[in-house]
Amino acid sequence: MGIRSFVASIWAKKLVKKYRKSHLNAFESQDFWMKSNVKMAEKTLIGKTYAFDKIQNYLDFKSQVPICEYEDFKPYLEEALAGASDIFWPGRPAYFAKTSGTTSGVKYIPISKESMPYHIAGARDALLHYVFYSGNSAFLDRKLIFLSGSPEMEEKKGVKIGRLSGIVNHHVPSYLRSNQLPSYPTNCLEDWESKLDAIVEETKDQDMGLISGIPPWVQMYFDRLSAKSGQKIGDLFPNFQVFVTGGVNFEPYREKLMESIGKSMDVVETYPASEGFIAFQDSSGEEGLLLLIDAGIFYEFVPTDTYFSANPTRLSLTEVELGVNYAILLTTNAGLWAYSIGDTVKFVSKEPYRIVVTGRIKHxxxxxxxxxxxxxxxxxxxxxxxxxxxxxxxxxxxxxxxxxxxxxxxxxxxxxxxxxxxxxxxxxxxxxxxxxxxxxxxxxxxxxxxxxxxxxxxxxxxxxxxxxxxxxxxxxxxxxxxxxxxxxxxxxxx
CATH class of the missing domain: 3.30.300 (GMP Synthetase; Chain A, domain 3)
Known part of the structure; x- marks a missing residue:
């Protein structure tokens, strides 16, 4: 057992215990993040607009802070992009995550120095939960590949702008850097097909333990590897043990991906978003993804049948019911307030809180x-x-x-x-x-x-x-x- 896998096994036990405790105190955790985020932003433009200093509890919050979609938030973002400070969070953002929206074109989502660590911790904790429940940590001593956007960023008025996956790439812990693929120059290639060919060349002879990415693009990678080598992925990478995925429902892609691999494979599903890391599969064998309730985010849930009404119903985490479709709202320590990310979710468990992503509110x-x-x-x-x-x-x-x-x-x-x-x-x-x-x-x-x-x-x-x-x-x-x-x-x- 290598040093990474040894330390991970010890760390995983402590972390799982911490998560279990947070879910037993879900109300306290969520109440803390609502009040903490509001308090931090009292003196910002948005805090003054909605009288954050008068908010004492959740009833005050939802009566004073309206549901916000990207177009509602855009004027505040434009001020921040132009260089203004203290608009929706103290100071200026650490980054703007650039996303390709399907309804609003390109979007710019703020990431603060306070929120960035939770983006990293979400991915880390998903893997450590897998280590705890599976007993498998050997993959950490082998090569790990993350199929992501380019880590190169532009800069505007002193704030760096890039794809979330590229931003996160700059914060990969040092203990994983030595076995991370692809190389930085390859990862910076903008043309996806050229990048994929370069990744194939860099990885085809490596000892891969973990592969991570959105299923359709991982499938392209697998297809090109197989065409190049003439082998199934599981034969090419005999120590490939964990597939980490997110962004879409994995099930429609599962069968073809497993056929490409040539054997069954442990899969860890995650729910990262530019707005925050929301949930991950804790590998306990239970349905759904474990909601991150102590990670800088205060959640609200709107039953989808009320979302487009004049007065949508807004519920805190403690008010949700199983099996109901909700639009999810985030209030974050990056300065998003009752922000609708456009996704719909359904709770499959409340002890602990687990969700499945059911679609998009406007799709x-x-x-x-x-x-x-x-x-x-x-x-x-x-x-x-x-x-x-x-x-x-x-x-x-x-x-x-x-x-x-x-x-x-x-x-x-x-x-x-x-x-x-x-x-x-x-x-x-x-x-x-x-x-x-x-x-x-x-x-x-x-x-x-x-x-x-x-x-x-x-x-x-x-x-x-x-x-x-x-x-x-x-x-x-x-x-x-x-x-x-x-x-x-x-x-x-x-």
Whole structure:
């Protein structure tokens, strides 16, 4: 056992004990972060605007601080980007994380010197929980690869700007630097396909223990490794033990990735965001991701059926219920206030608090009032892949066809890139539709009422989604294909 794995095993026991204690005192932890963040920002522009000095408890907070989306926050950000201090957090941000939003274009999310350590700790603690529950720490003595955005940053008015994954790269602990891949020059390459080729060359002969990244881009890496070596990933890297993933639901990608590896693999799912590190799979065997309740963030939850109303319901962590879809709001020690990150979650446990990510609050299909969400299409696809084991899917998205040619009834069109086609495409299509009817009663009623016809599948050519993302300048890194949309803008190129 190497020094890294030995120390990690000891550290993991202490850390898990700390997390268990924080979840037993969830109310106290969350109340602390609400009050602490408010107190810190009392003298900022936003603190004065919303009378932070008058906030004594959660009822005061939600009556004085409105729900904030990016467009609401943008004027404050523009002042900070222009060089102003004390706008939404004392002083100036340490960084701005640059993200590619699907609804607001490029976004700039503040990261403070107080919040940055929690971004790092979230990833570290996910691995240490895995070490504790699995008993496996040997991977830490081998090479680790993090497929991420470029760590190069621009600077504006003294504040550095870059992709979150690139910013985090500058804060990787020194004890991991010596076995981290890819090299800094390779990681700085902007063109994703050139970067991927360089990463393949750097890693193909290495002793890899851990690979981390967003599933579709890891799949590209695996495909190129296999093409280069002629081997399965598990044969090329016999000591590859842990796959760390985040950003999207892993299940639709699991089967193809495991086939590429050639053996079953331990997977650690994480829920990082530019706004804060929210949750990770604690590897205890329980469903869902463990919510980080003592990490600089105060959470609120809005039932999705009230989100777009004049007076959305806002709940603290102690008021949530199991099985309800919520839009998640963050108040952070980087200066975000009741900020809607756009994700929806559902609690699967309250002892401790565990969540699953169910989709995006503005990513849905409701052209006819059906309000189909991401969780439903992913569940339907996962069920179909189990029922038709020969089928392999690379990527998919769903959009409505409102005005079919020939006066036919409208339908939901599923754009699917198959790695291996169904033996009977019509049967696969019918099964998907049956699953959707079972998951969404409104969709079922629209079919029964002859408002919609059954869904249809359009096969996307090989690498079709790669070309789509490339055409939008979103190939690789943290970018993700939207699972569904309420119009056909995304799929117009197919």
């Amino acid at each position: 849905f299909i409701s052209a006819f009032g059906e309000h189909v969400i991401g969780e439903e299409v992913e569940k339907a696809m996962n069920a179909a892949l189990k029922a038709f084991p020969e089928v392999k899917v690379t990527e998919f998205t769903v959009a409505p066809e409102v005005n079919p040619m020939g006066g036919k009834l409208p339908y939901h069109e599923w754009f699917i890139e198959f790695d291996q086609d169904p033996a009977d495409l019509k049967a696969f299509q019918a099964y998907l539709d049956q699953q959707m009817q079972g998951l969404n009663i409104y969709y079922k009623d629209l079919l029964a009422g002859n408002i919609l016809q059954e869904l249809q599948i359009r096969k996307v050519p090989v690498n079709g989604f790669i070309q789509l993302m490339k055409s939008q300048g979103k190939l690789g890194g943290q970018n993700k294909v939207p699972r569904l949309s309420n119009d056909r803008n995304l799929v117009s190129c197919f």
